[in-house]
Amino acid sequence: xxxxxxxxxxxxxxxxxxxxxxxxxxxxxxxxxxxxxxxxxxxxxxxxxxxxxxxxxxxxxxxxxxxxxxxxxxxxxxxxxxxxxxxxxxxxxxxxxxxxxxxxxxxxxxxxxxxxxxxxxxxxxxxxxxxxxxxxxxxxxxxxxxxxxxxxxxxxxxxxxxxxxxxxxxxxxxxxxxxxxxxxxxxxxxxxxxxxxxxxxxxxxxxxxxxxxxxxxxxxxxxxxxxxxxxxxxxxxxxxxxxxxxxxxxxxxxxxxxxxxxxxxxxxxxxxxxxxxxxxxxxxxxxxxxxxxxxxxxxxxxxxxxxxxxxxxxxxxxxxxxxxx
Amino acid sequence: xxxxxxxxxxxxxxxxxxxxxxxxxxxxxxxxxxxxxxxxxxxxxxxxxxxxxxxxxxxxxxxxxxxxxxxxxxxxxxxxxxxxxxxxxxxxxxxxxxxxxxxxxxxxxxxxxxxxxxxxxxxxxxxxxxxxxxxxxxxxxxxxxxxxxxxxxxxxxxxxxxxxxxxxxxxxxxxxxxxxxxxxxxxxxxxxxxxxxxxxxxxxxxxxxxxxxxxxxxxxxxxxxxxxxxxxxxxxxxxxxxxxxxxxxxxxxxxxxxxxxxxxxxxxxxxxxxxxxxxxxxxxxxxxxxxxxxxxxxxxxxxxxxxxxxxxxxxxxxxxxxxxx
DNA sequence: ATGAAAGCGCTAACAC
DNA sequence: GTGTTAGCGCTTTCAT
Numbered sequence: 001x002x003x004x005x006x007x008x009x010x011x012x013x014x015x016x017x018x019x020x021x022x023x024x025x026x027x028x029x030x031x032x033x034x035x036x037x038x039x040x041x042x043x044x045x046x047x048x049x050x051x052x053x054x055x056x057x058x059x060x061x062x063x064x065x066x067x068x069x070x071x072x073x074x075x076x077x078x079x080x081x082x083x084x085x086x087x088x089x090x091x092x093x094x095x096x097x098x099x100x101x102x103x104x105x106x107x108x109x110x111x112x113x114x115x116x117x118x119x120x121x122x123x124x125x126x127x128x129x130x131x132x133x134x135x136x137x138x139x140x141x142x143x144x145x146x147x148x149x150x151x152x153x154x155x156x157x158x159x160x161x162x163x164x165x166x167x168x169x170x171x172x173x174x175x176x177x178x179x180x181x182x183x184x185x186x187x188x189x190x191x192x193x194x195x196x197x198x199x200x201x202x203x204x205x206x207x208x209x210x211x212x213x214x215x216x217x218x219x220x221x222x223x224x225x226x227x228x229x230x231x232x233x234x235x236x237x238x239x240x241x242x243x244x245x246x247x248x249x250x251x252x253x254x255x256x257x258x259x260x261x262x263x264x265x266x267x268x269x270x271x272x273x274x275x276x277x278x279x280x281x282x283x284x285x286x287x288x289x290x291x292x293x294x295x296x297x298x299x300x301x302x303x304x305x306x307x308x309x310x311x312x313x314x315x316x317x318x319x320x321x322x323x324x325x
Numbered sequence: 326x327x328x329x330x331x332x333x334x335x336x337x338x339x340x341x342x343x344x345x346x347x348x349x350x351x352x353x354x355x356x357x358x359x360x361x362x363x364x365x366x367x368x369x370x371x372x373x374x375x376x377x378x379x380x381x382x383x384x385x386x387x388x389x390x391x392x393x394x395x396x397x398x399x400x401x402x403x404x405x406x407x408x409x410x411x412x413x414x415x416x417x418x419x420x421x422x423x424x425x426x427x428x429x430x431x432x433x434x435x436x437x438x439x440x441x442x443x444x445x446x447x448x449x450x451x452x453x454x455x456x457x458x459x460x461x462x463x464x465x466x467x468x469x470x471x472x473x474x475x476x477x478x479x480x481x482x483x484x485x486x487x488x489x490x491x492x493x494x495x496x497x498x499x500x501x502x503x504x505x506x507x508x509x510x511x512x513x514x515x516x517x518x519x520x521x522x523x524x525x526x527x528x529x530x531x532x533x534x535x536x537x538x539x540x541x542x543x544x545x546x547x548x549x550x551x552x553x554x555x556x557x558x559x560x561x562x563x564x565x566x567x568x569x570x571x572x573x574x575x576x577x578x579x580x581x582x583x584x585x586x587x588x589x590x591x592x593x594x595x596x597x598x599x600x601x602x603x604x605x606x607x608x609x610x611x612x613x614x615x616x617x618x619x620x621x622x623x624x625x626x627x628x629x630x631x632x633x634x635x636x637x638x639x640x641x642x643x644x645x646x647x648x649x650x
Numbered sequence: 651a652t653g654a655a656a657g658c659g660c661t662a663a664c665a666c
Numbered sequence: 667g668t669g670t671t672a673g674c675g676c677t678t679t680c681a682t
Contacts, residue, residue: 051441055660055676056657057658114375
C-alpha cells in the first residue's frame with residue numbers, strides 16, 4: 001500500500017485535516033506547521049490519491065474528449081491542443097472515438113459521467129435541440145467544437161465555415177474559374193452543410209451553376225467521386241469540403257493524365273499536415289485546430305470553476321493558404 | 326444529486342450489499358430479488374459511480390496511454406487500436422503526449438498513478454534498465470510498445486525493426502541499387518537505432534558502403550537532409566527511417582527536378598495514411614500500428630486481471646508494401 | 651488555527 | 667442468500 005494522508009499526518013504530528021489544508025492551500029495554516037507538513041510529504045514521498053479526492057468532491061480533475069476518429073488527420077492537432085491545455089490547467093484527459101455513431105457517442109457520454117468528469121468536450125455526430133437539452137440535464141458542463149448548434153446553453157468553439165468556404169469559392173471565381181465543382185462532405189455534419197451552402201450561394205450570386213456531390217470526408221470518397229466527375233463533365237476547378245477529399249481528387253486527376261493546377265485547380269479545407277506535403281502542395285483553408293482545442297479547454301475550465309455562467313460562442317479565424325494547387 | 330446504490334436498495338427493499346452483488350454479478354443472489362433490484366435500477370436510472378468503485382477497489386477501469394505525440398501520423402492508428410480494445414474490455418482511456426521529454430513522461434506516469442489507473446501503455450522516450458526498474462517499483466502494470474528493452478519484467482509489443490529494415494535494404498540491393506543512402510531517425514530512439522544498424526549491416530554484408538545521417542523523425546528533417554545530400558553525393562536510392570522523412574526526401578528530390586523512382590528510388594517505414602496518398606505513392610514497410618495497440622491492451626488487461634505473471638514479448642509481423650516510389 | 655468526526659458511494663468481510 | 671458494518675483516502679463542517 002502507498003502513503004496516505006494519514007501517514008503524513010502521523011509523521012508530522014498533526015491531524016489529517018491540517019494536511020489536507022496545506023495541500024489544498026486555500027485556508028490558512030500556521031507557517032511553522034505548514035513547513036513541517038511539507039517536509040513530511042517530501043520525506044514520505046506522499047502523492048494525494050486523486051480518486052479519493054474526486055469522491056469527496058464529487059468531481060474530478062479530468063475532462064473527457066469525445067470525437068469522431070483520431071485517425072482522421074484533422075483531429076490529432078485538435079486533440080493535442082486539448083491535451084496540452086488540459087494538463088496546463090491541471091486536468092487529465094479521457095478520449096473516445098465515436099465514428100459518428102450517435103449511440104456510441106451517447107454511451108461514452110454516460111461512461112464519462114459515471115467517471116465524474118469535470119466536463120466534456122464534444123465533437124458530436126449529430127446535434128439537434130432535443131439532444132442538446134438532454135445533455136444539459138446531465139448537469140456536466142459541455143463545450144461543443146466544430147459541430148454545434150447556435151444559441152444553445154453550451155459554450156462552443158469553431159470557425160465560420162460558411163464565410164471560409166464562401167471566400168474560397170469567391171477567390172476561384174475572381175481568378176476566372178467558372179466550372180467549379182464541389183466535392184462536399186456528408187449531409188447533416190454541420191461544417192459540411194455550411195461549406196456546401198456557401199459554395200452554392202457563392203456560385204449563384206456570381207451567376208454560375210453549382211455542381212456538387214455529397215460524400216464521405218475521406219480520401220477514397222474524394223478519389224472515386226472525382227473519377228466519375230472527370231468522366232462526365234469538363235470542369236476547371238474543384239473545391240473540396242476537406243483536405244482528404246481534395247487529396248483523393250488530386251490523385252484521380254493525376255491518374256487521368258491531367259495536371260494541377262494547369263488543367264484543374266484544387267482547393268481543400270482544414271490544412272492538415274499533409275496538405276503541405278502533397279505534390280503539388282495543396283492550397284487550402286487553414287482551420288486552427290490546435291487553437292480550437294486549447295480554447296475549448298479554457299472555456300470548459302472556466303465553466304467548471306463557475307467563473308462564468310453565460311454561454312460563449314467563439315468563432316476563431318480561418319486563413320486561406322495559397323500553395324501550388 | 327444523482328441516484329446512488331442506497332436509493333436503489335431502499336427502492337427495492339434490500340440492502341446495499343445485495344444491490345452491489347447484482348451489479349457485479351459474481352456471487353449468487355436469489356433470482357426474484359435480483360429481478361426486483363434490476364427493475365429498481367432501471368426505474369431509477371441508476372448509474373454506478375465509477376469513482377466510488379475505484380476507491381473501494383483501489384484500482385480503476387481506466388488505462389493510461391503515454392506516447393510521444395499524437396500529431397505524428399504514426400500514432401493515431403496505434404491510439405485508435407488501444408482505444409477500441411480498451412473500451413471493448415470495459416476500460417476508459419487516459420492519454421498524454423510527452424514530446425519524448427523524459428521529465429514530462431515521468432510526470433504523466435505519476436499523475437496516472439495518482440488516478441489509480443489499472444495499467445499504463447507506454448511508448449517511452451528513453452528506456453534503460455534503471456528506469457525500467459523504477460517503473461516496476463510503482464506496482465502498476467506496464468506494457469511497452471515499439472520502444473522497449475528486452476527481457477525486462479514488462480510485457481512488450483513491437484515489430485522486428487532490425488529484420489524489417491534489413492529486408493528492405495536487401496530488397497533494394499537485389500534490385501541493383503548500390504548507392505543507397507539512409508536517412509535515419511534520432512539516436513537512442515530504439516526503432517531508429519535498430520533500423521540504422523540493420524541498414525549498416527545489410528550494406529556491409531553486401532560489400533557496399535553505408536552512408537547515413539541521423540535526424541528527426543520529421544518531414545522537415547527529411548527534406549533538409551535530402552537537399553544537402555543531393556548537393557554532395559550521387560545516390561540512386563534512399564531508405565528513410567520513417568514515412569515522414571521519406572515524404573520530405575521526396576519533396577527535395579522533386580524540387581531538384583529529379584523523378585521518383587527513375588532517378589532515385591525512395592522507401593519509407595510505417596505505412597502511415599499518407600504513404601498511399603503521395604505522388605508517387607510511397608513504397609514502405611507496413612507497421613501494424615492498430616494491431617500493436619489492440620494487442621498491448623490485451624496483454625495489459627490480462628496482466629491487470631492477474632491471468633498471467635510471466636512477461637510476454639510479442640513481435641508482430643511487418644510487411645513490405647511495394648508502391649510506386 | 652487546529653482537531654474530531656461525519657460522509658462521499660461503493661465493496662467485502664463477517665455474521666446470520 | 668442476505669444484511670450489517672467497517673473501511674477505501676480524502677474533504678469539510680463543527681467545535682474548540
